[in-house]
Amino acid sequence: MSLKDYIFTRILLAIPMMFILLIVIFFVLRIIPGDPVLAILGGKAPQEVIEQKRHELGLDKPIIIQFFDYVGNLLKGDLGKSTLTSRPVWSEIKDRFPATVELTLFAFIIAVLIGVFWGSTAAAHRDGIIDVTARVYAVFIYAIPVFWFGLMMQYYFGMVLRWLPVAGRLSPIVSLNTKTGFFLLDSLITGNWEAFIDVLKHLLMPGITLGLVISSIFLRMVRNNTILMLSQDFSTAARARGISQRRILYKHALKNAMVPILTVMGLQLAILLAGAVLTETTFSWPGLGSYLVMKIRYRDFPAIQGTIVFFAFFVIIISIVVDIINALIDPRVRY
């Protein structure tokens, strides 16, 4: 299969995947008990108001019509309006998404740095002190619940040492002209250094918490794959030619070890984007994860659907990109 065909097939396959997901989300939300109109209005409003609201939201139509209406609007790029705030879901996602991306990328960078450097060094010093520590760290950190870890960080660095702010994205008295919604970027663009430092301080604790938890996955993979590569013939040959251990590790073994790991990293980034819920809730980080939790509580159908579809779209795009990169690096995956 040519690369062009491969990309085309990969994109084509994503369409039924999205459609199945849409069907599942749409119908599951409506099968489980709970009425969004009642969740908003409670028992205080008279029946006519409840009926009118239901009509306004199209919830009085047959479920199948509601589904096709929804898909029709979705194809036009309309994710609907939140039943809770009446704002377009897309605007709400746009408000929240930069916060999630900022946190996730920060955490991801930490995880990759720890994973790659510690993992490869551990492989080079197999069974040595660095390797044993890395293995213990990986198991330990993976087993810790992220919210508990977050709370401990808040207690120690926020309460005891008072080094870092415990929650939020920006200090209340620091002003920032938000243009993109990415606060780090916004503060850089506007040359607002006070805000830049403040945003960075706010990002540190949740970013490190999330990053450390994910780092264990990368660390183990990098270590195992590098050990495998170091035992391959090309490594032995390189050693025989007198090439330094450091060069063999970084130039030969790690480079080859990273091919499958990149796929995992790519997907992990996508999962991170969708799964930072606990970290966001613990640190009151106003991202999409905490938004989704709030919307689920109020059965805000359009908002829940919109957010999940958005996340799914994102995960699919990233997985396609990762697959394409893989196909470029290793032509065997195309067959």
Add this chain to the structure above:
Amino acid sequence: MKKFLLVLLLIVSLLAFSSKVLVVGTTDKIRTLDPAKCYDYFSSNILQNVLSGLVDYEINTSNLIPSLAQKWEVSPDGLVYTFYLRKDAKFDDGTPIDASVMKYSIDRAMKLNGDPAFLLTDIVESTKVVDNYTFQIKLKYPFSAFVSVLGYTVAWPVNPKLYPENAFYEGAPSSSGPYKITEWIRDVRIVLEKNDKYFGPAPKTDKVVITFYESAATLRLALETGQIDIAFRHLDPRDINDLENNPNINVLKGSSPQIRYLVLNTKQAPFSNPLVRKAIMYAVDRQRIVDDVFVGLAQPLYSMVPMGMWSHKDVFPERNLRTAKRLLQQAGYWTDKPLTIDLWYSPTHYGTTEADVAQVLKESLEETGIIKVNIKYAEWSTYVDYFLNGTMGLFLLGWYPDYIDPDDYLWPFLSINGAKSMGSFYENPVTESIMKAARICVDQEARSELYAQTQNHLVVDVPNIPLWQGVAVVASQKNIKGVLLEPTQIFRYYLIEKK
């Protein structure tokens, strides 16, 4: 030396600047700032600080006083209210608040039929501009608590230049109150700054920054680490006790019109039997809920009308297990043939303490030896669905008033339509007619007597059992002065200052 002085100057000026900014933290969220749509506490609270209504509540009381309306008259038949508006009130863009603005705003709220619109549409027949500064409202029927309804933000004027006639407005309002909104990053923060065009006294603090937190735990941490000056809604009751022992924090408790109660579905067996309802009424242990769950941060309540409100009367009896047992036996239940019932609660809607409340209630009812209680729960959206459809027989609910009047604590629960929407399905034509008479009656003393009679009916029919009245709590840094927890629940940022 020069450098040192410069740095010192910078620090001093920064300190001086920051002392003028009040930082408030909350776990609430703003849903909308359009009065025609706003029907949740925190959004209303922001509006109460940036807009003005025809009437306001006297600070720290529940007495209505003139605000935009300097005075008002009621026609002898109680149907026509004429308001004489002050002439110096304007929005921050200079638009005067006259009778046409009032008509535009109230007509708009009714036409858009947003969540709180029924408070007006149920009563208001029409509105009329008499002259530039005289405004009239005609009612469908005489309703003595009508001026109290005008105290709620749904009836407050909006700037016609900003708020469209046929659609809700999702932005920040044009201010007519002590503060104007200068920055609003949804779910991150909202900034209020002094409104120079406000006709009333200037706020004590020029700038208030309200920051939003996701959980009570982070709100507490933010207060303890000095990130915020005030934590307002919602700290965990157990955290409040800890904060009281913190020498750097002030904890202020005030009365709250929020009540919590049990609903008994009078149409569902076994609660359709008045003897069973009365037995439960005698068996509930209010004091234990208050002591064990709220560690003293609530007060036992013996009427649906909260304590501190005129006409309140302690009608419900104190706990009496012997009477409860006797009533159960009369209803045909014995130790060998116990009464098995389900008690429902919603785990997130009323905070984290709800499961504990249900457990204490279960234990207190089971102390009779004749009742067996199964605790059940459902998420809020399901819960509302269940109680409107009569699925649940016995369940916990809470009430925040829409307007400060005993009518709002009796009519919604006991009127035939109201009781359906609150899950008790209670019907009593006598109670209904007494409440209707109270709605028409203008004299407060006579109304008080009618409400006393209505409250007496509560103990006979027991469609609801009041349990406790909330205590409003605010925790602040020691240098914060002027925080008031008012009976109306209006939290006025403009009275607070940093010393």
